[in-house]
Amino acid sequence: MSSPTSTARRDPQQVRSHETVEAILLAADHEIGERGLAGASTTRIAARAGLSVGALYRFFRDKEAIADALAARYLDAVTPAYADALGAVTSVADLDGVLAELVRRAADLQERHPGYYRLTEELAPERGDSPAHHVREHLVDLFAAALRGAGVRTPDDDLRRAVDLCIETVRHTLARHPAGDPARQVTLAEVEVMLGAYLAARLA
Numbered sequence: 001m002s003s004p005t006s007t008a009r010r011d012p013q014q015v016r017s018h019e020t021v022e023a024i025l026l027a028a029d030h031e032i033g034e035r036g037l038a039g040a041s042t043t044r045i046a047a048r049a050g051l052s053v054g055a056l057y058r059f060f061r062d063k064e065a066i067a068d069a070l071a072a073r074y075l076d077a078v079t080p081a082y083a084d085a086l087g088a089v090t091s092v093a094d095l096d097g098v099l100a101e102l103v104r105r106a107a108d109l110q111e112r113h114p115g116y117y118r119l120t121e122e123l124a125p126e127r128g129d130s131p132a133h134h135v136r137e138h139l140v141d142l143f144a145a146a147l148r149g150a151g152v153r154t155p156d157d158d159l160r161r162a163v164d165l166c167i168e169t170v171r172h173t174l175a176r177h178p179a180g181d182p183a184r185q186v187t188l189a190e191v192e193v194m195l196g197a198y199l200a201a202r203l204a
Helices: 012-039 042-049 053-057 063-086 092-112 114-122 133-149 156-176 184-202
Strands: none
Touching (some): 012 042, 012 063, 012 114, 042 053, 063 092, 092 184, 114 156, 156 184
């Protein structure tokens, strides 16, 4: 039975509002990806979305609200992408085969969410006021839980620190080698080897 909140039963105005918010966030992802949060303007975001600035302000009060929404949008995309890959980890021995897929998915997500990745460079995820802070905490929880399920018995603080370092290493590598960089694939392959060796030693 269809959910009463499904798109098919939404009021046309609700559908239009949802589409408008998506258009704004897509425009903001590109604007912030190119210029950073400080350099981005709501005027240009609205223009990219095909809206007036007044129409944009009906949905978002300022750039900071847009940044928070970009983080939430990224979280919606990253959770199933990583959870699916982590489902193949049944023991620490599986990590070597899964790491390459996780890094590949991270690279794909960066290309589809450039504004979010630019935000993480300007406002580091470890900062409590960063739009990415909640995303980072969620990802550490997700990865740590998968490793626990695979039999890892490392103390919680040590496990979370190791997971956070791995996530941060991939994030920094992608930020410094964006799509189109000829060194991107080679560098990511080197990162996979480094992380595999690090985790093998850290989680033994």
